[in-house]
Amino acid sequence: MKSLMFGGAWDRALAIILIVLFAGFCVFTPGFYNGLQGTLAITEEFLPFGFVALGLSVVILTGGIDLSVGSISGLSAVIMAILVKSYGVDIFLAVLVAVAVGGALGWVNGLIITRLRVEPLIATLATNFIYSSVAVALAGASPPYGFGAQFGVLGTGAVAGWIPVQLLIFVVMAIGFSVLMTRTGFGRRIVMIGYNRDAAHYAGVSVAAVERRAYAISGLTAAFAGIILASYYDAVRPDMGDILLLTSITMVVLGGISIFGGEGGILGVTLAVLILGVLRQGMLIAGFSDMVTTMLTGAILLSSIAIKNLFSSRGFDLGSALRRFTTLRRPADTIAKP
Amino acid sequence: MKSLKKALLIAASLGAMAGAAHAQTTIDTSKAIRVAMVPKLIGLSVFKANEQGAMAASKRLNINFLYTGPVTASAQGQVDIINSLTARRFNAITVTSNNPTELAPSLERAMAKGIAVVSYDSDVAPDARDFFIQDTAYPAMGKALVDSVEASTGPNAQVAILSSTPDATIQNAWLEAVKTYMAATYPNMKVVTTQYGQSSPSQSLSAGLNILHAYPLVTAIIAPDGAAEVGAAAAIEKLGLTGKVFTDGTSDPNSIRQYVKDGVIKASPLWDEVGEGKLVMYVARLAANHALKPNDTFTVPGLGTYKVNDKVIIFSEPLIFTAANIDKYQF
Numbered sequence: 001m002k003s004l005m006f007g008g009a010w011d012r013a014l015a016i017i018l019i020v021l022f023a024g025f026c027v028f029t030p031g032f033y034n035g036l037q038g039t040l041a042i043t044e045e046f047l048p049f050g051f052v053a054l055g056l057s058v059v060i061l062t063g064g065i066d067l068s069v070g071s072i073s074g075l076s077a078v079i080m081a082i083l084v085k086s087y088g089v090d091i092f093l094a095v096l097v098a099v100a101v102g103g104a105l106g107w108v109n110g111l112i113i114t115r116l117r118v119e120p121l122i123a124t125l126a127t128n129f130i131y132s133s134v135a136v137a138l139a140g141a142s143p144p145y146g147f148g149a150q151f152g153v154l155g156t157g158a159v160a161g162w163i164p165v166q167l168l169i170f171v172v173m174a175i176g177f178s179v180l181m182t183r184t185g186f187g188r189r190i191v192m193i194g195y196n197r198d199a200a201h202y203a204g205v206s207v208a209a210v211e212r213r214a215y216a217i218s219g220l221t222a223a224f225a226g227i228i229l230a231s232y233y234d235a236v237r238p239d240m241g242d243i244l245l246l247t248s249i250t251m252v253v254l255g256g257i258s259i260f261g262g263e264g265g266i267l268g269v270t271l272a273v274l275i276l277g278v279l280r281q282g283m284l285i286a287g288f289s290d291m292v293t294t295m296l297t298g299a300i301l302l303s304s305i306a307i308k309n310l311f312s313s314r315g316f317d318l319g320s321a322l323r324r325f326t327t328l329r330r331p332a333d334t335i336a337k338p
Numbered sequence: 339m340k341s342l343k344k345a346l347l348i349a350a351s352l353g354a355m356a357g358a359a360h361a362q363t364t365i366d367t368s369k370a371i372r373v374a375m376v377p378k379l380i381g382l383s384v385f386k387a388n389e390q391g392a393m394a395a396s397k398r399l400n401i402n403f404l405y406t407g408p409v410t411a412s413a414q415g416q417v418d419i420i421n422s423l424t425a426r427r428f429n430a431i432t433v434t435s436n437n438p439t440e441l442a443p444s445l446e447r448a449m450a451k452g453i454a455v456v457s458y459d460s461d462v463a464p465d466a467r468d469f470f471i472q473d474t475a476y477p478a479m480g481k482a483l484v485d486s487v488e489a490s491t492g493p494n495a496q497v498a499i500l501s502s503t504p505d506a507t508i509q510n511a512w513l514e515a516v517k518t519y520m521a522a523t524y525p526n527m528k529v530v531t532t533q534y535g536q537s538s539p540s541q542s543l544s545a546g547l548n549i550l551h552a553y554p555l556v557t558a559i560i561a562p563d564g565a566a567e568v569g570a571a572a573a574i575e576k577l578g579l580t581g582k583v584f585t586d587g588t589s590d591p592n593s594i595r596q597y598v599k600d601g602v603i604k605a606s607p608l609w610d611e612v613g614e615g616k617l618v619m620y621v622a623r624l625a626a627n628h629a630l631k632p633n634d635t636f637t638v639p640g641l642g643t644y645k646v647n648d649k650v651i652i653f654s655e656p657l658i659f660t661a662a663n664i665d666k667y668q669f
Contacts, residue, residue, distance in 0.1 A: 030426070031425035031426045031427065032425065034425065045417075045418060045421060136504065139504075139505065140504065140505070141505050141510060142505060143437075143439070143505055145439035145440075156443070232443070233413075233414075233417070233439070233443060234439070234442065234443050235437075235439035235440045235442070237437060237439075237440060237505070239412075240413075240414065240440070242412070243410075243414055243415070280418070281418070281421075281422070284419060284421075284422035285422045285425045285426060287404075287426065289380070289406050290380070290406070290408045290409050290415060290418070290419060291380065291409055294409050
């Protein structure tokens with residue numbers, strides 16, 4: 001259970017980083033602390049990444065990857081908008097349909113991966129092209145916009161005047177995902193598949209069925225992120241999800257989930273979402289250019305994977321090397337061996 | 339009575355002129371203000387030319403100038419930046435938008451906080467800005483693009499269009515003008531295909547090659563986008579069709595200089611991007627001072643007098659680059 005202890009240390013480190021960052025920006029960056037409500041409202045600008053990251057975590061925990069999340073969110077949002085604008089469907093019904101479509105598109109990813117035995121990287125890269133082309137074709141020359149104030153509440157509304165609706169949904173979803181991954185058989189199977197696919201198979205886990213469900217979940221959250229973006233911008237665009245992918249992967253990896261699968265938890269991802277979001281928005285408000293924040297995101301992705309690999313038993317395993325080093329200096333251990 | 343009326347009219351117009359003169363001489367620059375210019379993305383030479391002009395003007399106008407934009411041409415990236423500028427309490431935000439709808443809510447929030455919003459080049463929704471500076475009148479641009487085709491290959495040309503994206507506001511407005519003018523003036527000229535290069539040089543090149551392979555009768559490509567015109571010209575040269583197929587579009591002189599000299603491009607309309615950047619800063623200063631009305635006139639030293647018509651200011655007539663004049667423009 002060393003990895004679990006390590007996971008705990010990672011989460012604690014993330015929590016400390018988040019608190020330091022947030023406090024630092026509040027104190028040193030004029031404009032960042034803008035009353036409790038104003039500061040919390042900053043989360044509205046990055047939580048769509050967080051919704052994607054939650055679903056993507058499940059896929060990455062199985063050892064897979066989903067590159068189609070951006071196009072699924074764009075396509076779902078476009079479908080929602082067309083249902084509302086061209087067919088007069090009630091907007092919240094259209095939202096349900098669009099999220100279901102997202103789940104179905106994710107399920108298709110899973111089918112291609114498990115039935116046709118295509119590598120997840122290639123399969124979802126291919127469907128990414130397909131879904132985004134369909135979205136461009138559907139959206140046409142003037143993508144729909146203007147969905148009314150009622151729908152705008154999803155992206156920009158606040159409960160009791162100060163808790164952003166997005167933040168509330170995100171917290172509830174994060175708790176739900178955490179319970180799903182740690183307290184249910186499905187969640188344990190996901191982690192097991194990621195840790196050792198063959199062992200899971202021989203243990204009687206239907207690997208393919210679990211994987212399909214994982215990709216469907218990723219599709220659902222991606223579609224939901226698309227809906228939130230549509231509400232925030234009060235407009236849809238076929239390419240509106242394009243920016244989601246890379247930042248979301250960064251959030252998942254920074255959150256401590258191993259890119260090889262099988263390690264890490266939702267709490268870390270939740271913290272990583274808040275860290276990257278606060279960092280980017282804070283730096284923009286502090287006057288750094290987008291170039292700097294984008295570069296920093298890349299650097300964080302690299303260093304978090306590197307650190308993770310250094311200490312992971314499946315990478316360089318610096319962690320156990322250090323342990324070995326420290327135990328070597330304890331004569332009792334060496335003598336005990338026959 | 340008549341003479342009285344006349345006298346009154348003259349007096350009134352004199353008064354109006356005096357008023358106008360008054361407005362131009364007293365741009366209040368006593369208080370330093372902070373103005374940001376947000377291009378569609380940073381690192382594109384046409385927008386850098388705007389920046390060059392804006393920087394020069396901001397010194398004269400007591401403006402603390404900031405040029406900042408997203409790394410890729412994304413509206414969401416612009417929204418992030420606009421939100422941060424709002425939090426930092428800038429006095430004015432000037433922006434050329436990647437699309438008209440997605441930017442609107444964040445610009446409206448900025449306006450609600452008393453920040454002046456000036457859009458230029460590509461407009462946002464009219465409610466989300468105080469003023470819009472249009473590069474050139476759309477019909478004039480359409481006419482220039484079609485006339486250049488006619489001059490290169492005659493009035494019966496088969497024309498292909500290579501644009502940026504299907505929903506790019508300004509490209510669609512120009513193409514609308516192109517089609518209107520073409521139908522009215524050269525009824526035998528026709529558009530056989532419309533393709534998109536996503537404002538990417540490589541995708542524009544391959545789209546250009548596709549056009550030339552698929553439509554051998556095409557003798558002109560209208561490419562009203564910086565990357566598209568370069569892509570179309572490169573495709574023509576690559577297939578050895580220089581002198582047989584021509585292209586024109588709206589690219590900056592630095593990008594097309596070689597193609598103009600090679601004869602792939604005979605005449606290519608744009609406008610003076612450096613001058614436009616200056617005008618943007620003057621309008622931002624006036625808007626931040628609350629010194630400009632939705633219908634108004636004002637003068638910019640060195641550029642001329644401008645009319646504001648329902649919050650829209652037209653910058654200039656198209657400036658047409660040819661082999662003869664292109665070396666005069668370095669941007």
